[in-house]
Amino acid sequence: MLSRKNNSGFGWDEHRQLVVAEDAVWNSYISSHKEAAQFRHRSFPYYDQLTAIYAKDRATGKDAQTAADIIEEINVEDVAATNSHEERNDFHGSEADVSLDDMDLSATQPQPESQLARNQGDSAFSKKKKKISDVSDFSTSFNDAAALLAENIRTVGLEISKSITSEVVIQQKSEMTIQESALKLYSTLCEVEGLTEDERYRALSKIPDHPTQMLIF
Known part of the structure; x- marks a missing residue:
């Protein structure tokens, strides 16, 4: 399209x-x-990716066929082969009264009717088998591509999941470290000489607002 x-x-x-x-x-x-x-x-x-995968296998122009087209063509060939066989039987029936003396058998030796029918049947069967095989090959290739795409999506999903989990663990460890430092802050302030009790409480209310500075302190 x-x-x-x-x-x-x-x-x-x-x-x-x-x-x-x-x-x-x-x-x-x-x-x-x-x-x-x-x-x-x-x-x-994923249209562009699938196009890149199947570009060399895609039919284009007036000869492009879908699976439905192929099946329909097979059915038409079966009907044509049957009609041809019936017409050949009618022809031989109408010519049954012709004398062998009136026929020129020197040019070619005709094949028996059974052999002709067998050859034509084999030809039609071969064409049908090839078309069905082509449809099967396309279906197999498409399924393989879909399976590969699903596997790639699953792999990417696992990598994203691992990355998110790792970030969550790091965040949790950081929060735990800050909480532990906050619990130790008052006792650390008590070790600072020259601070009154009011000054300690004022520092205790201000320093936790800046986690990085609290860790350094």
Whole structure:
């Protein structure tokens, strides 16, 4: 959608990382694709990273196909193969009365009908198997990327948790040190010569307001 000009009225908000469109465009699209309603206000913060991972595997242009397109094409090929087989049976039935003397067998030796049907069936099966394999490979790659992303998020979360815990421990130790110093402040003031009782209480009410100076004192 980002690389093509005809986006049916949809666009991409780089700042908010989400798909945008006029209300009329959204309402029209959701009316026929109800499952799309959940993405109207949902952002895709990892779009750029996933694009970088899958850029070489992404189909573009007129030949791009989704998984639904591939399954539909497989079903069409199955119907075409069946019709072709039936037409070939009708053709051989209509030609059954032709004499072998009237046919020129010198140019080529035709394969038996069973062999032709088997070859065509094998070809259709191979194509079907390859397409299903491509869909499976894409699904596996996407799941691997999602698992890797989840693991990275978990690792970052653990590191943040450790950092927060460490800061909390340091803060708690600092508060305990200040409290212990405050408890010792009066006895320390009593050791200072020349201070009256009033002066001690005045100092006791002022010094705790400045924890760093109290620790130095």
